[in-house]
Amino acid sequence: MKSIIRSAAALAIACAAMPAAAQDSASAEAAETTVDYLFPEGTYERMMRGTMEQMTAQMMDSMMDMPLREMVGQMGLPEEDLAKIGKGSMREMMDILDPHFDERMTLTNSVMMNGMVDVMTTMEPAMREGLAEAYVGKFTATELAEMNAFFATPTGTKYAENAMMIFMDPKMMAKMQESMPKIMEAMPALIGKVRDATSHLPPPRKPEDLTEEERERFMGLVEGE
Secondary structure, eight states, X not given: OXXXXXXXXXXXXXXXXXXXXXXXXXXXXXXXXXXXXXXXXXXHHHHIIIIIHHHHHHHHHHHHHSBHHXXXXXXXXXXXXXXTSOSOBHHHHHHHHOTTHHHHHHHHXXXXXXXXXXXXXXXXXXXXXXXXXXXXXXXXXXXXXXXXHHHTSHHHHHHHHHHTGGGGOHHHHHHHHHHHHHHHHHHHHHHHHHHHHTTTSOOOOOGGGSOHHHHHHHHHHHSOO
16 A cells, blocks of 8 residues: 555656646546546446346336326326326326236337447447546646556545446435435426516417418428428
């Protein structure tokens, strides 16, 4: 441990004494090392498989088990209209409409997740490059060298390996799940604020409100050749 600290101190002193161009190069190299610690190749796949898939399934289950009246009520429907809606849940309705709904959704989620993993994996090199550039913009070569010295220690390595994944931890996901009712409860007030903020604007026009020229332009955007 002492040797690592001494090495970090020597590297920090060396970085501080470098010319500006050399410091830029040292920063870029140190940032790449930082990203290797914090966001190694394959991070997106590790984040999305397992925990993300489980979280998506839990959120879907929670939504499907919520009574339709409660779900719609949280969107600000007037009480007199709300009273006309039954107490059945989406799951109860889908059991009638599609007895294979659960299996269908499980397969759908699996296919979608696999596809998203493939897409995110192809994006990962660019994300890692952007992350390294961001670290260069936020930290000096000296600071990056000090961070990397910490990441090289057993505790630092353990932290770096879990720094991104910790946000997908089941305990974090459980707390996020618990917060969903609060978000839904806040929606009517937020919708009201949006309505107030846009009240001075005229309502969106309907197709019949357009001029002939505007209608032709609109249809040209909608219809293919």
